[in-house]
Amino acid sequence: MNKFWNPLLNELEPYAPGEQPQDKKYIKLNTNENPYPPSPRAIAAIQQATNERLRFYPDPECLELRKAIAKYHKILPEQVFVGNGSDEVLAFAYLSFFNPEKTILFPDITYSFYPVYANLFRNKYKLIALNDDFTLPVEKFLQENGGIIFPNPNAPTGIFLPLKNIEGIVKHNSNSIVILDEAYIAFGGESADKLIDKYSNLLVIRTLSKSHSLAGLRGGYAIGDTGLIEGLNRVKNSINSYTLDRLALAGATEAILDREYLEKTTAKIISTREKVTLSLIKLDFMVLPSKANFLFITHPSLPANEIYQLLREKGILVRYFNKPRINNFLRVTIGSDQEMDNFLHTINEMVNIHP
Ligand SMILES: *Cc1c(COP(=O)(O)O)cnc(C)c1O
Numbered sequence: 001m002n003k004f005w006n007p008l009l010n011e012l013e014p015y016a017p018g019e020q021p022q023d024k025k026y027i028k029l030n031t032n033e034n035p036y037p038p039s040p041r042a043i044a045a046i047q048q049a050t051n052e053r054l055r056f057y058p059d060p061e062c063l064e065l066r067k068a069i070a071k072y073h074k075i076l077p078e079q080v081f082v083g084n085g086s087d088e089v090l091a092f093a094y095l096s097f098f099n100p101e102k103t104i105l106f107p108d109i110t111y112s113f114y115p116v117y118a119n120l121f122r123n124k125y126k127l128i129a130l131n132d133d134f135t136l137p138v139e140k141f142l143q144e145n146g147g148i149i150f151p152n153p154n155a156p157t158g159i160f161l162p163l164k165n166i167e168g169i170v171k172h173n174s175n176s177i178v179i180l181d182e183a184y185i186a187f188g189g190e191s192a193d194k195l196i197d198k199y200s201n202l203l204v205i206r207t208l209s210k211s212h213s214l215a216g217l218r219g220g221y222a223i224g225d226t227g228l229i230e231g232l233n234r235v236k237n238s239i240n241s242y243t244l245d246r247l248a249l250a251g252a253t254e255a256i257l258d259r260e261y262l263e264k265t266t267a268k269i270i271s272t273r274e275k276v277t278l279s280l281i282k283l284d285f286m287v288l289p290s291k292a293n294f295l296f297i298t299h300p301s302l303p304a305n306e307i308y309q310l311l312r313e314k315g316i317l318v319r320y321f322n323k324p325r326i327n328n329f330l331r332v333t334i335g336s337d338q339e340m341d342n343f344l345h346t347i348n349e350m351v352n353i354h355p
Helices: 040-048 063-073 088-098 112-121 136-141 163-172 224-237 246-255 258-280 304-313 335-354
Strands: 080-083 101-109 124-128 146-153 179-183 202-208 219-225 295-300 330-333
Touching: 040 246, 063 080, 063 219, 063 246, 080 088, 080 224, 088 112, 088 179, 088 202, 088 224, 101 112, 112 124, 163 179, 179 304, 202 246, 219 224, 258 295, 258 335, 304 330, 304 335
Parallel strands: 101 124, 101 146, 146 179, 179 202
Antiparallel strands: 080 219, 202 219, 295 330
């Protein structure tokens, strides 16, 4: 507290990002970063852009990047908005589309940034409880609302909702916006990008942080009806017209164009995920079906917070959320095969010591 603060700050509970410890080298399976390097084309482009032209402002329209994204999704550049990480795009989307007078809906177990933005922007919200098996109760998103937001696959569960259910929600809510956060869609789910031409109330948000190994670059985007994109631009140009710098624009554009590299690295992560799932099941873990680059797991006799602590002591970081319904679960990012062998070896020892 400070007497100069806007009183609103006293009530805020800001988002708590996963740890990024600087003390020693950990095996980081806690923030869903990609174990593989970014596309070599992206790195080369960033290096090339590191030149005297940095004295100029970047392109405020981000046209080259938007063209690359449009090509990838087979849409028009006018249907693309880009931002400094998808967290920023999400914040702009709240400001653009959620009327604070109306109640928005999102799941009780989901990306923990959603309530943070709702509190900051004064949005009323109602939490929709996930089913007991952590699937999304589609019918509860058909009630009256001032907007809907959820990730697909959901985080931190990893559970993917089939496209026909997504379409059902979007179709039924033709008078309110549906924001679909596809941060993890490249790891085996089916994108709703093919629905944006059909439904003017659907906004799909993506990030380069996970699938494109560019968490350190900060690149995210939204695709949707041109009217929605115009709304986002109005907000952006009322806050900061240059959200992506020259290096980020160069790197993100090449990363998006290098489809082959994306396909190769995501296929590797999916195959590691399936192997690790089987190994964990053999050790008695319950593993939720994941279409993301992480697993959400629980063990019948080893408490999650103890596993978390023991792994940490062994130099392995995973994510533990001390929250209702999920306080006996761990979220484990899929790393390289070697990192996951190391993780499984340590878990195996624990299970043998405390059967
Ligand atoms: C990681 C993540 C984001 C944020 O990604 P950035 O682009 O790095 O800001 C958004 N939504 C979900 C569900 C995520 O897991």
